[in-house]
Amino acid sequence: MEIKSVEKNGIIILDIEGEIDLYNAPRLKEVIKKNVETQKYNIIINLAKVSYIDSSGIGALISSLSNLKKYQGGLKLVKVMGSVKKVFELTKLTSFFEIFEEEEIAIKSFI
Amino acid sequence: MSFIIPFIRLFFPVYGLVVLSFEEGRRHHKHNQFIIILFALLIAKEVIHKLMLDAFGVKIYFTNFIILYYLINFIPVIYINYLLILFISKAQKPPVMFFIYTLLILLSMVFFLITGQPFTFLIQIISRFLMILLMVYIMFRLNTLYLEDEMNIIIKNRLSINTILTILSIQYVFFFVTDNFVKNLIEIVLYGLLAIIIYTRVDEGYDELKNNIQHLGYEKEIFINLLQKVGSGLTSETNFDKILELILNYSVDVIKSKAAALLLVSPDKQYLSAKFVHGLYPPTEKVEGYAATKEKFLVEKFKNEKIAIGRTYLGEVAQKGEAILIEDAHENTNILQTAPDLMDIHSLIVVPLKFKDEVIGVVSFLNKDAGGEFNKYELQLSQTLAEQAAITLNNFRLYNELLVKQRDEREIEIAGDIQKDLLPKQLPQIPGVDLFAYNKSAKGVGGDYYDLLNFDNKRLSVIISDVAGKGVPASLVMVMLRTTLHNILRPHLPPKDILTYLNKFLSTESTQERYATLFYILLDVEKQTITYTNAGQCPLLLYKSQDNTFDLLDTPGLPLGIMRDQKYEQAERGMQKGDIILLYTDGITEAMNTKREQFSIERVKDIIRTNKEKSAQDIVSIIQSKMDEFCTGAPQHDDQTLILLRLV
Numbered sequence: 027m028e029i030k031s032v033e034k035n036g037i038i039i040l041d042i043e044g045e046i047d048l049y050n051a052p053r054l055k056e057v058i059k060k061n062v063e064t065q066k067y068n069i070i071i072n073l074a075k076v077s078y079i080d081s082s083g084i085g086a087l088i089s090s091l092s093n094l095k096k097y098q099g100g101l102k103l104v105k106v107m108g109s110v111k112k113v114f115e116l117t118k119l120t121s122f123f124e125i126f127e128e129e130e131i132a133i134k135s136f137i
Numbered sequence: 138m139s140f141i142i143p144f145i146r147l148f149f150p151v152y153g154l155v156v157l158s159f160e161e162g163r164r165h166h167k168h169n170q171f172i173i174i175l176f177a178l179l180i181a182k183e184v185i186h187k188l189m190l191d192a193f194g195v196k197i198y199f200t201n202f203i204i205l206y207y208l209i210n211f212i213p214v215i216y217i218n219y220l221l222i223l224f225i226s227k228a229q230k231p232p233v234m235f236f237i238y239t240l241l242i243l244l245s246m247v248f249f250l251i252t253g254q255p256f257t258f259l260i261q262i263i264s265r266f267l268m269i270l271l272m273v274y275i276m277f278r279l280n281t282l283y284l285e286d287e288m289n290i291i292i293k294n295r296l297s298i299n300t301i302l303t304i305l306s307i308q309y310v311f312f313f314v315t316d317n318f319v320k321n322l323i324e325i326v327l328y329g330l331l332a333i334i335i336y337t338r339v340d341e342g343y344d345e346l347k348n349n350i351q352h353l354g355y356e357k358e359i360f361i362n363l364l365q366k367v368g369s370g371l372t373s374e375t376n377f378d379k380i381l382e383l384i385l386n387y388s389v390d391v392i393k394s395k396a397a398a399l400l401l402v403s404p405d406k407q408y409l410s411a412k413f414v415h416g417l418y419p420p421t422e423k424v425e426g427y428a429a430t431k432e433k434f435l436v437e438k439f440k441n442e443k444i445a446i447g448r449t450y451l452g453e454v455a456q457k458g459e460a461i462l463i464e465d466a467h468e469n470t471n472i473l474q475t476a477p478d479l480m481d482i483h484s485l486i487v488v489p490l491k492f493k494d495e496v497i498g499v500v501s502f503l504n505k506d507a508g509g510e511f512n513k514y515e516l517q518l519s520q521t522l523a524e525q526a527a528i529t530l531n532n533f534r535l536y537n538e539l540l541v542k543q544r545d546e547r548e549i550e551i552a553g554d555i556q557k558d559l560l561p562k563q564l565p566q567i568p569g570v571d572l573f574a575y576n577k578s579a580k581g582v583g584g585d586y587y588d589l590l591n592f593d594n595k596r597l598s599v600i601i602s603d604v605a606g607k608g609v610p611a612s613l614v615m616v617m618l619r620t621t622l623h624n625i626l627r628p629h630l631p632p633k634d635i636l637t638y639l640n641k642f643l644s645t646e647s648t649q650e651r652y653a654t655l656f657y658i659l660l661d662v663e664k665q666t667i668t669y670t671n672a673g674q675c676p677l678l679l680y681k682s683q684d685n686t687f688d689l690l691d692t693p694g695l696p697l698g699i700m701r702d703q704k705y706e707q708a709e710r711g712m713q714k715g716d717i718i719l720l721y722t723d724g725i726t727e728a729m730n731t732k733r734e735q736f737s738i739e740r741v742k743d744i745i746r747t748n749k750e751k752s753a754q755d756i757v758s759i760i761q762s763k764m765d766e767f768c769t770g771a772p773q774h775d776d777q778t779l780i781l782l783r784l785v
Binding site for chain 2: 048080081082084085086088089109113116117118119121122
């Protein structure tokens with residue numbers, strides 16, 4: 027799993043490539059935690075290049091979202107596709123996360 | 138006409154008395170015994186009332202026997218109100234106005250004794266007013282209780298109770314304009330009715346359930362604390378002894394005992410010896426002389442004792458593997474007071490630590506810190522703790538082994554062991570249902586859990602769950618889930634309430650990452666229906682024999698442990714002979730072959746359609762072998778669980 031971080035209008039956009047699973051989910055959580063420490067509470071995660079996510083990966087996203095909410099921030103997901111989308115749909119988490127088709131729309135929803 | 142009236146007045150008390158006295162299971166209940174006495178009192182009152190009136194006439198009777206009259210008239214009324222407040226509202230204590238009301242009644246009697254006059258109109262008005270307030274209070278609590286909990290389990294007859302309370306309240310408002318006799322009649326009939334509703338039509342086992350629920354709230358805290366403690370213990374202290382000590386200290390905090398000890402069975406399984414001791418735990422053998430007067434020596438003696446399995450109360454628990462609760466040790470010849478001057482053994486609990494059926498040690502708690510005797514709830518709590526501790530220890534041991542032998546071929550075996558402890562050891566047999574379950578863990582300590590519970594051979598609960606994450610923390614969530622489920626599952630509870638409740642339990646920050654998906658169905662074999670509810674688990678696959686087609690059954694709702702106030706829904710579905718229910722985790726449908734294609738639900742459907750006449754076990758093994766064939770060469774990356782039920 028590779029994480030690229032970009033900042034646009036004070037919003038952090040994380041581009042993830044690869045698989046999010048038991049072994050690297052803690053790293054994703056750590057990256058988000060670092061942002062919280064530097065007072066960046068609005069985060070968008072682009073999942074376009076994520077081919078697989080397991081329950082630990084979802085767990086990391088859930089706990090990060092509630093952590094960010096504590097600071098009135100948010101975690102929004104962009105381009106949830108393929109098998110990743112299926113996981114979200116199966117567990118009905120599509121209603122728990124705000125999911126957007128395009129990065130731009132997600133950014134606007136923060137402003 | 139007049140001879141009918143006593144019959145009407147006596148109808149409800151007598152009915153209540155009969156119902157409560159002769160229905161098995163109700164008679165022995167503590168509160169019901171009170172109620173039986175009260176009904177008997179009400180009947181006696183009516184009889185005495187009638188006899189006195191006949192013998193002495195109205196005037197003499199009322200002046201000479203008024204105290205008796207008031208006592209038998211008001212005690213039942215006060216008591217039923219008291220029970221109402223405690224049982225229906227979740228209050229621990231009745232509100233102040235209840236005590237004021239009771240006080241006023243007593244005052245009025247004292248007033249009468251001193252002055253020889255009945256109590257004044259003003260006091261009557263005040264007491265009636267308080268009574269109305271009380272009714273309103275009960276109704277208010279009853280309603281908020283529902284809003285708070287959304288648990289339909291407490292009382293189904295809320296509406297009828299509310300109606301009766303309203304009539305009673307109105308009746309109190311008009312007490313001074315109505316005839317005394319009519320008022321009495323209404324009162325007795327309504328209270329009789331109320332008591333009958335509370336005690337006969339309220340959900341069975343309400344008391345037990347309520348206690349369990351209160352208790353579970355407490356147990357939940359314990360689970361989470363232990364989870365956190367052991368969790369942090371695991372990262373910094375990878376030492377078996379440390380974990381044992383932590384568990385004992387934590388248990389003492391929870392059970393609040395003066396002394397406690399954790400003893401382990403020796404490797405040759407011949408004796409028990411103390412591993413950790415808390416407080417002054419006296420030896421099991423008599424100590425003489427100077428040593429008997431020093432705390433230090435006594436504990437030292439106990440620590441050095443080798444207690445043969447089967448000998449003394451500790452050895453017996455280790456031998457039988459069953460917990461004991463001794464309320465009063467002085468009345469028990471098994472308990473030797475070895476150091477009565479320093480530590481008088483008054484009350485104790487001893488629970489075994491078991492891995493599967495093997496006792497590996499015992500934990501003993503001596504004397505309540507606050508004094509008094511241990512009760513069955515403390516026993517239950519100790520057992521839960523011991524169960525939790527044993528599984529934790531076992532997991533810890535296995536997990537350590539796993540870490541050490543990470544690339545060892547035993548890996549799969551070890552991971553499977555942990556789960557298998559929690560899974561049903563044998564499947565329930567229930568007439569009219571042919572069922573089979575299959576479970577295979579992927580590498581690593583896995584997250585699938587399933588359970589089947591047979592109630593009275595007519596109803597069956599089936600649970601399939603997948604806990605997120607892996608390792609010991611995930612398996613602790615599984616333990617928590619299982620214990621909670623086993624405590625609250627009752628066949629008459631709506632499945633959606635079970636899920637709502639479980640969700641509240643699991644929804645804490647520390648466990649948020651470890652959410653669990655869960656599908657619960659309640660199968661009623663007689664009615665041939667299933668009631669089902671889902672928290673983010675794969676939908677249920679239903680094969681309908683009538684038209685040879687499939688339905689996927691699902692209800693909305695997030696997995697458990699994510700959003701505390703999530704509301705779950707349920708649906709009911711009729712079934713027929715030959716219909717097949719399949720519950721499965723995503724490890725089945727998403728099993729991948731070397732080309733990264735998924736096994737998918739369509740393949741499962743095809744297998745069921747072709748083999749629908751075969752037994753559940755056969756169908757499951759066909760699915761299993763087709764899946765293995767499909768996945769040849771590809772690693773299994775998730776746990777696989779299947780439960781298949783056929784109506785026959």
